[in-house]
Amino acid sequence: MTIKDVAAYCGVSVSTVSRVLNDHPDVKDDVRARVLAAVRECGYVPNNSARALVSSRSTAIGVVSRGLDNPFLSSLIRVVSRRIHELGYTMVLHQIPTQADEVQAAALLQREKKLLGVIFLGGRFNYTEAELRQLTVPFVCCTYTNTFGDLSQDAYSSVSIHDQREAHKAVDHLVAHGHRRIAVLLDDPADSSIGQLRFQGYRQALEEHGIDYDPALTVVTAGYAMQAAYEGVCRLIDSGAAFTAILAISDTLAIAAIKALTDRGRSVPADCSVIAIDGLDISAYTVPTLTTLCQPAEEMASQSVQMLIGLIEGTGSHRHLLMETALRQGGSVARPAAT
Amino acid sequence: MTIKDVAAYCGVSVSTVSRVLNDHPDVKDDVRARVLAAVRECGYVPNNSARALVSSRSTAIGVVSRGLDNPFLSSLIRVVSRRIHELGYTMVLHQIPTQADEVQAAALLQREKKLLGVIFLGGRFNYTEAELRQLTVPFVCCTYTNTFGDLSQDAYSSVSIHDQREAHKAVDHLVAHGHRRIAVLLDDPADSSIGQLRFQGYRQALEEHGIDYDPALTVVTAGYAMQAAYEGVCRLIDSGAAFTAILAISDTLAIAAIKALTDRGRSVPADCSVIAIDGLDISAYTVPTLTTLCQPAEEMASQSVQMLIGLIEGTGSHRHLLMETALRQGGSVARPAAT
DNA sequence: TGAAATGCTGAAAACGTTCCCGGTAAGGTT
DNA sequence: AACCTTACCGGGAACGTTTTCAGCATTTCA
Numbered sequence: 001m002t003i004k005d006v007a008a009y010c011g012v013s014v015s016t017v018s019r020v021l022n023d024h025p026d027v028k029d030d031v032r033a034r035v036l037a038a039v040r041e042c043g044y045v046p047n048n049s050a051r052a053l054v055s056s057r058s059t060a061i062g063v064v065s066r067g068l069d070n071p072f073l074s075s076l077i078r079v080v081s082r083r084i085h086e087l088g089y090t091m092v093l094h095q096i097p098t099q100a101d102e103v104q105a106a107a108l109l110q111r112e113k114k115l116l117g118v119i120f121l122g123g124r125f126n127y128t129e130a131e132l133r134q135l136t137v138p139f140v141c142c143t144y145t146n147t148f149g150d151l152s153q154d155a156y157s158s159v160s161i162h163d164q165r166e167a168h169k170a171v172d173h174l175v176a177h178g179h180r181r182i183a184v185l186l187d188d189p190a191d192s193s194i195g196q197l198r199f200q201g202y203r204q205a206l207e208e209h210g211i212d213y214d215p216a217l218t219v220v221t222a223g224y225a226m227q228a229a230y231e232g233v234c235r236l237i238d239s240g241a242a243f244t245a246i247l248a249i250s251d252t253l254a255i256a257a258i259k260a261l262t263d264r265g266r267s268v269p270a271d272c273s274v275i276a277i278d279g280l281d282i283s284a285y286t287v288p289t290l291t292t293l294c295q296p297a298e299e300m301a302s303q304s305v306q307m308l309i310g311l312i313e314g315t316g317s318h319r320h321l322l323m324e325t326a327l328r329q330g331g332s333v334a335r336p337a338a339t
Numbered sequence: 340m341t342i343k344d345v346a347a348y349c350g351v352s353v354s355t356v357s358r359v360l361n362d363h364p365d366v367k368d369d370v371r372a373r374v375l376a377a378v379r380e381c382g383y384v385p386n387n388s389a390r391a392l393v394s395s396r397s398t399a400i401g402v403v404s405r406g407l408d409n410p411f412l413s414s415l416i417r418v419v420s421r422r423i424h425e426l427g428y429t430m431v432l433h434q435i436p437t438q439a440d441e442v443q444a445a446a447l448l449q450r451e452k453k454l455l456g457v458i459f460l461g462g463r464f465n466y467t468e469a470e471l472r473q474l475t476v477p478f479v480c481c482t483y484t485n486t487f488g489d490l491s492q493d494a495y496s497s498v499s500i501h502d503q504r505e506a507h508k509a510v511d512h513l514v515a516h517g518h519r520r521i522a523v524l525l526d527d528p529a530d531s532s533i534g535q536l537r538f539q540g541y542r543q544a545l546e547e548h549g550i551d552y553d554p555a556l557t558v559v560t561a562g563y564a565m566q567a568a569y570e571g572v573c574r575l576i577d578s579g580a581a582f583t584a585i586l587a588i589s590d591t592l593a594i595a596a597i598k599a600l601t602d603r604g605r606s607v608p609a610d611c612s613v614i615a616i617d618g619l620d621i622s623a624y625t626v627p628t629l630t631t632l633c634q635p636a637e638e639m640a641s642q643s644v645q646m647l648i649g650l651i652e653g654t655g656s657h658r659h660l661l662m663e664t665a666l667r668q669g670g671s672v673a674r675p676a677a678t
Numbered sequence: 679t680g681a682a683a684t685g686c687t688g689a690a691a692a693c694g695t696t697c698c699c700g701g702t703a704a705g706g707t708t
Numbered sequence: 709a710a711c712c713t714t715a716c717c718g719g720g721a722a723c724g725t726t727t728t729c730a731g732c733a734t735t736t737c738a
Contacts, residue, residue: 002724013688018726026686049397049453050724052388054693067417071621074413078406081432091432093420114388226624252621259624282410282591285565285598287626341694352718357696365716389694393723683736691728698721706713 001044010038021046058114061308064094065121070252072278072297073122076142079301080119087309089116117308120144122192129155138311138318142304143295144194145320157311159304159321163194163277166293166325167201168208170247170275173291173327175209178335179245179273182206183217183236185229185257186249198249198277216241226256233260244272244336251278254290258332269334279328288331296323340383349377360385397453400647403433404460409591411617411636412461415481418640419458426648428455456647459483461531468494477650477657481643482634483533484659496650498643498660502533502616505632505664506540507547509586509614512630512666514548517674518584518612521545522556522575524568524596525588537588537616555580565595572599583675584612590619593629597671608673618667627670635662 003021007014012031019027020035027035038044052058061084068074077093084091092115118139129152140157174182184202186195199218206213219236221228233246237260246261248254254276258268266272268288276283279294303321310316342360346353351370358366359374366374377383391397400423407413416432423430431454457478468491479496513521523541525534538557545552558575560567572585576599585600587593593615597607605611607627615622618633642660649655 004724014725015688015690015727016686019687022726028686031686047392047453047724049388049391049395050693051726052693053386053392053695054724054726056388056693058388068413068420069417069620071410071413074407074410078408078434081407082434085433093430093432094424095417095421114386226620230624255621256624259626259628262626281408281565282594282621285569285595287598287601289598343694353695354697354718354720355716358717361696363697367716370716386694389723390696391723392725393694393696395723679738681736681738683734685732685734687730687732689728689730692726693724695723696721698719700717700719702715702717704713704715707711708709 001042003044003046006035006038006042006044009042010034052114056114058116059089060092060115061089061305061312062092062094062115062118063121064096064118066096068095070122070250071280071282072250072252072295075280075297076121076301079298080121080142080305083302083305087305089309116312119304119308122194132156138308140304140308140311142300144192144197153320154318157307157318157320159300159307159323161295161323161325163197164201164204166277167198167247167249168205169325169327170277170293171202171205171209174245174247174273174275174333175205175211177245177273177333180209180211181214181217181243181245182211183219183241183243183246184249185219185221185233185246185253187253188220188222195249202247214241217243221253226252229253229256230260233257234264237261237264237266245333246272246274248274248276251276251280251283251290251292254292254332255283255286258286258288258290269332270337273333273336275333277325279325283330284328286330286332290328291330291333292328293325294328295325299323340381342383342385345374345377345381345383348381349373391453395453397455398428399431399454400428400644400651401431401433401454401457402460403435403457405435407434409461409589410619410621411589411591411634414619414636415460415640418637419460419481419644422641422644426644428648455651458643458647461533471495477647479643479647479650481639483531483536492659493657496646496657496659498639498646498662500634500639500662500664502536503540503543505616506537506586506588507544508664508666509616509632510541510544510548513584513586513612513614513672514544514550516584516612516672519548519550520553520556520582520584521550522558522580522582522585523588524558524560524572524585524592526592527559527561534588541586553580556582560592565591568592568595569599572596573603576600576603576605582611584614584672587613587615590615590617590622590629590631593631593671594622594625597625597627597629608671609676612672612675614672616664618664622669623667625669625671629667630669630672631667632664633667634664638662 003014003017007017016027017035020032063080065073068077081091115137117137120139120141122143142159145158145160186199189196203213219232221232246257248257254274258274261268261272268274276290276292279292283290283292300323342353342356346356355366356374359371402419404412407416420430454476456476459478459480461482481498484497484499510521523538525538528535542552558571560571585596587596593613597613600607600611607613615629615631618631622629622631639662
């Protein structure tokens with residue numbers, strides 16, 4: 001069942017059928033109707049390969065993400081995938097190992113060749129302009145923006161929260177509750193620039209509140225691994241360092257932290273408050289409910305896709321969207337005990 | 340940069356380059372080496388579309404899943420995607436709304452046409468042979484097997500756990516701890532046959548242990564929504580029904596249940612034990628740690644892909660893999676209070 | 679009414695592969 | 709020495725589209 005069959009079926013030429021299928025003008029209404037009917041009756045579906053071949057333009061959008069282990073990324077992928085399909089494109093998902101970088105992504109582009117654009121999801125993003133020039137298609141970064149490297153702002157698009165500011169807000173929230181000795185739990189800087197940004201926000205907030213930064217209260221884990229966070233917090237407790245609150249740079253880390261605190265006999269929030277950034281669904285069902293700054297995941301993913309497609313279709317230029325988080329008050333933050 | 344350029348570059352014909360690229364014999368070793376070198380030097384990558392067009396055979400494998408909201412599905416997708424790429428194929432992910440059915444999947448197949456096979460992930464699967472005959476490519480069901488419909492066992496493959504038996508085991512575990520009044524928390528039967536199977540296992544286990552089934556202890560939620568589970572368990576508690584344990588048919592439901600119990604002032608496991616089936620990573624960090632029967636997600640996903648590709652490549656026939664779960668002892672199960 | 683413009687359609691080239699088929703050269707057999 | 713096989717290679721058709729171009733029919737304008 002090819003376009004030729006359809007053409008023969010309703011006595012027109014292949015060109016005409018093609019025109020109808022591609023919404024070209026230049027075709028009389030009655031002919032168009034006849035063709036459409038024929039298409040339906042024959043159950044014809046165009047061959048994507050042929051289409052892509054001749055127009056040297058596929059419908060494929062690359063989505064590269066480092067792992068999907070983080071539930072927050074999963075939720076992004078979910079709506080990214082949905083939106084891409086809704087808008088008539090195809091998603092090509094590519095996971096890269098944690099330590100790999102854009103060379104992989106470029107290689108992917110080369111291989112698939114026909115990618116129309118790329119969405120980068122999560123992870124670090126400190127590439128230089130030279131490195132990224134390998135990408136000849138537009139790309140948008142979801143959840144992070146470039147703050148290192150020398151990449152020009154009009155070379156790409158991004159959708160993210162202001163990580164520093166949001167971490168700052170989280171600290172503010174703790175300070176407002178009377179906390180002064182606030183530990184921070186972040187992942188390996190090598191893995192993600194996001195953790196670093198949030199860490200900077202933490203430092204800044206401390207400074208503004210006149211609190212000295214105590215390196216002993218900084219716990220760095222490897223990756224987003226909850227086990228590492230759990231162990232890190234256990235070590236922190238065992239070290240005897242005094243702290244009344246923890247800022248976790250992601251919900252998963254916070255959940256592991258709560259577990260560690262509980263296992264060590266500290267009650268949350270009575271003995272220690274915990275606040276996080278991300279806003280996973282599941283965090284609303286932990287015991288106690290996690291207080292967290294919710295990223296508008298749905299919105300961010302949706303916007304990323306829309307921006308990329310705007311770029312692909314020529315409408316719209318590179319932009320950098322900064323989203324606001326929403327504080328979801330849980331039960332994990334309280335005033336410190338009046339010791 | 341086409342195959343023609345490569346051919347010209349090293350002074351052979353297009354056919355020869357093609358032969359080299361496709362590992363055909365009939366080409367002298369030195370020529371092969373020269374071509375390979377040329378390919379590398381030119382940075383040539385074959386055009387997938389052209390390749391798919393002429394061989395009328397793409398590299399696309401469809402993965403249809405109803406939503407990715409369930410973290411267990413996310414973890415499956417993650418490794419499915421990875422394996423598919425590792426084996427040189429391309430994943431086409433398609434999420435269907437919860438209420439949609441295989442008609443969608445079939446439509447997808449029609450559209451993309453060139454799918455080599457399909458992996459169904461999660462959800463219900465009670466289609467008849469007639470319905471599924473629309474699928475002209477092999478498919479494998481991951482996480483569930485057909486127990487309804489009249490579909491012949493050699494018409495498809497599956498990788499799953501024995502849901503009834505595992506639920507049975509979960510109940511056994513509770514009974515071994517002295518529980519007799521066991522509530523069950525399951526999702527909407529319309530959404531998933533898995534819940535139904537596990538429910539059957541629950542019923543069977545009760546019977547074998549000489550426990551009367553009490554419909555009042557059955558909580559049905561809509562979808563995997565944690566909110567529905569939370570509310571359901573709250574209602575159960577408020578109804579005054581007596582129970583000392585809950586079997587949740589998934590980890591997420593269990594987490595919501597624990598939350599509900601805690602919020603209603605019941606301590607887990609002192610006042611009520613909770614056991615679940617799935618084995619999410621995060622369940623190891625809840626308070627208390629969830630006791631759950633872990634499905635070998637990695638293995639299941641990996642096997643699904645391998646089986647499908649076996650089917651596609653002609654080696655191997657339809658099989659039905661039944662995996663074993665592993666009990667991960669948490670802190671959510673204890674002997675009931677001796678009231 | 680004739681010429682020019684316009685609207686619509688069809689023929690055919692092109693996209694980059696794969697693969698069949700025919701051809702040449704080398705080696706083996708009679 | 710003539711023939712046959714074998715191993716290897718190149719030519720060219722085909723895959724199913726899109727798109728350019730030319731052509732015909734119809735309208736519009738002078």
